[in-house]
Amino acid sequence: xxxxxxxxxxxxxxxxxxxxxxxxxxxxxxxxxxxxxxxxxxxxxxxxxxxxxxxxxxxxxxxxxxxxxxxxxxxxxxxxxxxxxxxxxxxxxxxxxxxxxxxxxxxxxxxxxxxxxxxxxxxxxxxxxxxxxxxxxxxxx
Numbered sequence: 001x002x003x004x005x006x007x008x009x010x011x012x013x014x015x016x017x018x019x020x021x022x023x024x025x026x027x028x029x030x031x032x033x034x035x036x037x038x039x040x041x042x043x044x045x046x047x048x049x050x051x052x053x054x055x056x057x058x059x060x061x062x063x064x065x066x067x068x069x070x071x072x073x074x075x076x077x078x079x080x081x082x083x084x085x086x087x088x089x090x091x092x093x094x095x096x097x098x099x100x101x102x103x104x105x106x107x108x109x110x111x112x113x114x115x116x117x118x119x120x121x122x123x124x125x126x127x128x129x130x131x132x133x134x135x136x137x138x139x140x141x
Contacts, residue, residue, distance in 0.1 A: 053086045054139040061133060073125060076132060077112040080104065083136075099138070103131050 057079060064075035084095040092104035092113040103109040108127035115123060 051140065053083070054136055057083055057086075057136045057139070058133075061129070061136060065129065069125065073112070073116065076125065076128060077116045080109065080112050080132070099135055101135065103135060107131060 060075070060079050060082070064072050064079060067075055080092070080095070084090065084092070087095070087098055089095050089098045092109070096102055096105050101107070104113050108131045111123045111125065111128050112132075
């Protein structure tokens, strides 16, 4: 075709783009950065949550320490019951099982459960307060 030869002679052949390799570096860097940020967020998440049950229980324990002895005893007993409800357990035996301790069954926490209604002089609450503080410090919720 003589009419088209002039028009077709100026065209170049098709060329494939240069081979970028198997993985482009900017995509690899973006994926690595995303994974690093996701890992950092997963690692920091429990620390940002600040364990609301534990924080509230520690604040309540600090407030109870400022009360006179009879009111302190009742406030600590209330705190132990509220802690059990917050953890979804019922009673001191289940709370001991959940926390893997014998604080309320045979330890000083017994003054906050069975001993709360016992007649006679009020027991020394220092051991119960210290034990409760240790339990709350170990709490991970």
